[in-house]
Amino acid sequence: MDRRTVLASLGAVAAASPLRAQEPAQTSPKWSSPVIDMHFHMRRTPEANIAHQQGAGVTAANLLARADAGPAAAALKAQKPAMFPSWFGSTDVAKPDAEQILTQAVKDGAKGFGELKFPVAADGPEMRRVYDLAAELNVPVLIHFQEIGQPAAPGGYNTGIKRFATMLKAYPKTKFIAHADAFWANISADYHEQEAYPTGPIVPGGVSDKLLADYPNLFADTSANSANNALSRDAEFTKDFLRRHQDKLHFGSDCNCEDGKGGGAAQNSDRVAPRMRGKCVAQETLKLLTASSTPAIFRKIAWTNAHRLLGMTV
């Protein structure tokens, strides 16, 4: 066939099979290993939770449930044990009954505390009692570190990442999972809280990088625009960072999209960082991790590290 004939026949196929032509958009991506999303805020219905997993090609998710959503998380786990094998419980750490609520969550089956995102200092009395409790119950604590106010989250949360070595030293039996912009912006040594999502090449020796290297009880998840932005700044640095911390990082999305493909109003609103609007954070970060690591390192970050931390069989 000459070129014109080929084009004509392709056109005929496309015209005759509109459904087939749309198939690639409906197909879920395939990753090089199974994936667990360690930062998945539980949605309102079982169907909505399942839709994000299927759309993004994600095997499993650790559900982050608010204090009163523990029973719903446990029910979803019972309904879909392979897809939702674990959940974390949360409550306002400033409330007097915080310890009681968190303890009850673990009794009800929670495998960790989080996400803890409250306007307190990360080394203040509210968080210190949580760290003590986490050590006692042997569950990790997922912390949102933020210094700079944002449209969707004004003010600071768990402030003081630059002082956090003191906590890691004081609570050696507590397993900390770090997340959010103050943690990820601080992988560069030149960060001075000038903006939430700095860009440009990384200056080695940042606070977060050092904390991960120096303290065996610190872990981090790669969720949200904060991690995606940080790991998109400097390809050579990112490869080395993932290699050096391959046993300390967990994939997470913190995505707001409805379908695992960037759809829905929440992921397309001005509360979402412009670079992530209309995109699925899970997919974007899994692509980034794939491009920046070996299949063996990807598997650790996407699957095995989280299972080891939560005491689940792979």
Ligand SMILES: [Zn+2]
């Ligand atoms: Zn957060």
Ligand SMILES: [Zn+2]
């Ligand atoms: Zn998504």
